[in-house]
Amino acid sequence: LYGRPCYLTPAAVGQMAIKKRSKVPGVMVTQFVEIVPIGKTTPDFTRKPMPLTIQQGKKAVFKAMVSGMPAPTVTWTRNKCEMNDPEKYKIKLDQRSKEYILEIPDVQPEQSDTYKCTVTNVFGEAISTAILNIIPGKTQSYSAYAGYDQGPNDFRSMLKKTKKQLPPPKEGEIDPKLLELLLCAPKKDYEKICFDFGVTDFRWMLKRLKQLKKEREEEQAKVLCNVKQIEVKPNGKAEFSVDMKLWDPNSAINLYKDGVLIPYSDDENAKHCLKRDGTKYVFSIKDLKPEDAGFYQLDVEDANVLTTDFKVPAVEFEAQLKDVKAVESEDAVFQCVLSTPLNRITWSSEKGSLDNEDKYEITVSEDMLTHTLKVKNCDLKDTGAYYAIAGITSSKASLTVEVYARDPMSKFKEKVTVKIPEPVSLDLQCPPSIIVPLKMRTAPRGYECCMSCAVKGNPTPRVTWYRNNLSLNTNPNYHITNVCGVCSLLILRVGAKDCGEYKVVLENKLGVVESSMTLSVRGIVMRFLFLTSFDSVIFSIQI
Incomplete structure (x- = not known):
């Protein structure tokens, strides 16, 4: 039996009960086996039932979502008594949301209790509890609104109705x-x-x-x-x-x-x-x-x-907003002073509330009494009323944006004399020169080979290519180009006859310059004949 899982029934939990930490706080998980097989899991809650505070006569609903492999069984119980009456306690499963639901349609004070949800499969169980508090119900009319023109059929909507109250914060917990x-x-x-x-x-x-x-x-x-x-x-x-x-x-x-x-x-x-x-x-x-x-x-x-x-803080405006006039493209500033420090107030225009963004800059002084709104880069559409709202009090001021007429001749009130310097001619001519010279090349036989160099000169120099001091400009076996200062010579199919020294010569009226290189061709077979007194021998060497 060594290394095999030992399966225990829930009745044997006293013999083996391994406590595990749940994914959800407040849930207790107990494992019945020493080793859980691969692909199987103990049951757990993905969402536990939450405590409720419900008015008497209303419907209380507990919801839980569970996990586990194999699929666990979910049961609901309460501490004080049994839940045998299906009219008072309705247990169901929502197939769409996979929620296990306990409904109590008409809650009464005696149903105030601690309810327990137990999730069980062969490998363990998970337990979560939730408290149900019942508020005794009273039907009181909302007398402050008796002036509403409503008929007898609307009397029910005038009754005072409560919903579940948020529980008071406990020490060390989130409110x-x-x-x-x-x-x-x-x-x-x-x-x-x-x-x-x-x-x-x-x-x-x-x-x-x-x-x-x-x-x-x-x-x-x-x-x-x-x-x-x-x-x-x-x-x-x-x-x-x-x-x-x-x-x-x-x-x-x-x-x-x-x-x-x-x-x-x-x-x-x-x-x-x-x-x-x-x-x-x-x-x-x-x-x-x-x-x-x-x-x-x-x-x-x-x-x-x-x-x-x-919230309605007890605050007044010690200094009200004042009307502002601004020139187009300038900034406008509104400022108010409060009687009570507030870390934030609401700024609004006729179009709606304003936020701290590219158009508006909202600042607060260190004592949180002086609040400022800056309207950046004003234009005509910014004209209108602006409000500072603190609690239930507000202050109002208007912004007027002035636009001056743009007369193109209004700048020239006096006669202005402009001296234009005499034009100076520039001589950009230069003798030919080689920026990037030719470099020695070795090309395989039967392949193409391109030789190029970068040159400059003004006027544009005349370019002549030579092989072993013989001009190639008119030789159809070579393709010669000169584009944007790059002189190139292309050999489409390199052979043994193409070996030798190549030279490019640049010439204009201001001078002459040249660059040369040597081209070697790989794959050339050279045969040597040796004569002896007995016979002749031929050696072949490929280079």
Whole structure:
């Protein structure tokens, strides 16, 4: 039996139980065998069920994704009692997403408990627990919005509704609110959000954030077919906009503030308004007050789409923005001073919010009281109103860009005399010279051979080629060219008669210059006859 795996049943775990580290924090994995065969694995979670806080009467859903070879068995249990009632506890498998789901349709306070998901195969088991907290439900009308013109059929939408609250942060753990904000924020805002929560080193959170983003995208994919990055655009109101196309146009869209459902209307004069333009949904809050600050969440059915923390700091403008006039192509600078230090405020124009980019430069003083906006290289299209928004207060100023008439003759107020120097003739003539001379060559018999040299001279010199002091310019067996100062002689098929000294001579009215070389041909057979008193002998030597 040495070297063979020893298979144990779960009942024999007491005899052998090897604890392993799971890929997911908080999961306990136990291995039943000493050696797992190649191609087989112990079960584990790729996504564990998360703790829930649900209002009484609502639906609680635990989801888990598992791995293992062979495919493991998944069971759900709870600590206090059994789960035998199929009406209260619905266990199913989503074939599309491969999620194992436990649904509790109508949660009651007695169902508040620790729920355990156990994943088992022949090689081991993995266990993960999740706590379900139940909030006793109360039906209270949202009296602050009793002025809405709604009939009896809309009474249900006026009831105060809560969604699951984010658990309070535990010591040494990440604040759940911080993670929710990072999920919906662009990467350029990560540092600012972490700074607001007192976190200076957020690199260690990126792995956890990536996992949460994947889980959120899987939830959104069930109700949405397009989710784009959300922006907060201050324009006198607080606005939260999202561009999305719903798979089901009748999907419920809910807006929560600190976990409490907020009723809204499509009337722009309402306190909370939802306007839809094609696939774009814009939620706005009118008449902003300090009590409007809070943690806002936008849900489509059970999928969270938007999470943002709207803060209203107690701040005023000690120095308001002032109107600026600038000349075209110059820079314009707006500056304001706050009563309370803020590391960032919102700058906006009539077209929308402004970011620190090529056109605009946003800076903050060291005491975080003085905030500056520089509009670079102004032109006519930059004319208009600019806003500095801090909390729910704002300051406004205008930019005027002046363009002077460009009269081409306006520069010449006085008569200007320009002295033009007399032209000087240049003599560029030079005698012929050789820049790159000919070089000795050895060519194989029957192949082509090219000899060339680089020359210069003005006037252009006359070029003559010689072999053994005999002119080759008129010999049809040689191809002679002179292009761009490069003189070449080409022998198409080298033979024994081509051996010898080659010379090129350059001549113009200012002088004469020459360059020479020797061409050797390989493959020539030379025969020698030796006579003796007995017979004659012929030796052949190939060179």
